[in-house]
Amino acid sequence: MKRLMLPALLAASFFAGLVAFAPLSAALAASGAAARGLGWTSAEGTVLSGTVRGLTLGGADYGNADLDFAPGGLLSANLQYTVNWTGPQGNGQGKVAIGPGSRLSLRDYTLSLDLAQLDQAALWVRESGGRVDLTGAALRFGPKGCLRAEGIGRSDVLERNRDILGPGWAPMQGTLRCEGAALVIPLASENQTGTRFQADLRLAPNRPGQFEARVSGIVPRDLGFALPIAGFTPQGQDFVYLFSTPDTSTPK
Numbered sequence: 001m002k003r004l005m006l007p008a009l010l011a012a013s014f015f016a017g018l019v020a021f022a023p024l025s026a027a028l029a030a031s032g033a034a035a036r037g038l039g040w041t042s043a044e045g046t047v048l049s050g051t052v053r054g055l056t057l058g059g060a061d062y063g064n065a066d067l068d069f070a071p072g073g074l075l076s077a078n079l080q081y082t083v084n085w086t087g088p089q090g091n092g093q094g095k096v097a098i099g100p101g102s103r104l105s106l107r108d109y110t111l112s113l114d115l116a117q118l119d120q121a122a123l124w125v126r127e128s129g130g131r132v133d134l135t136g137a138a139l140r141f142g143p144k145g146c147l148r149a150e151g152i153g154r155s156d157v158l159e160r161n162r163d164i165l166g167p168g169w170a171p172m173q174g175t176l177r178c179e180g181a182a183l184v185i186p187l188a189s190e191n192q193t194g195t196r197f198q199a200d201l202r203l204a205p206n207r208p209g210q211f212e213a214r215v216s217g218i219v220p221r222d223l224g225f226a227l228p229i230a231g232f233t234p235q236g237q238d239f240v241y242l243f244s245t246p247d248t249s250t251p252k
Contacts, residue, residue: 024050024067055087060119063087070095090114090131103147106139115157119209119245124164124230130157132185132201136176145181145204152176153185158197164226165215168192172199181207194218213241 025043041054048069055062063086070080080097094109111134115125118132136151153176158169174186182204190196196217202210215227216238224239232239 022047024052028052061088063089088114089117092134103143104141108137109139109151110135115155123243124161124241125157125211128157128160130155130160132157132187134176134185139176139183141183141205145207146178146183149176149178149183153187155187155199157187157199158189164223164230165197166191166195166220166223169197172197181205182210190217193220195220195223209245211241211243215239 023043024045024047027047028040028043039054039056040052042052044051044053045067049067051064051066053064055065065086066084067081070082079099080095082093083096084093085091090111090113092109092111094111095107097105097107099105113132113134114129115131116127116129118126132153132155134151134153136149138148138150140146140148152173154171154173156172158165158172168191169189170191172187172189174188177184177186179202182202185201185203187199187201188197194217195215197213197215199211199213202212213232214235215223215232219227219237219239227239228234230241232241
């Protein structure tokens, strides 16, 4: 028995070495990522550590990502990498795991998104600029969308829109959640005069992104005149802004 174990261990070590030093480009091609709409210009390095350049998803450019293999994911039958990402829409880092059934999770993450480059944000938000920062323990997605969301969102968008909304706003933030298939990033704030601002950004795979903003509470007269100019619609005593990205999930 011992005579058989040594050759078996040597063979296992040999094949493990082959896999570990396999080109990252070959591993990506074999992973089926392209069938899920993910594309890339080049992949450098090995399965253990490498860089993917020119990432695209649904035709949109998402920049580059550095990947380092995290063996802890194997305990839960997941392929896991520590990822550092930089792209036109922002930057971030965390542990990305791909599991059975096309499940995708992001753990111990920090993301900073540039609203000027985010198509899902409203036009007036993109024009003024600003950022949305996300930090949390876990985001999980399945074939049908969001499964679990643990994290906090924060934004400086109100500070960037002082000309419209006025000064004195508290930090804009909220707790991430799943709602149906969508990941919802809720951001809320209130100023010293009792005006409330609520904005929800909804993101779901293969569905249009949605942005909804509502100004309520005590709305000063000058703000009441400015909001319709920015695209808000009166709704009772509130002012509401709705925006959806075009639906590109099916060909026209």
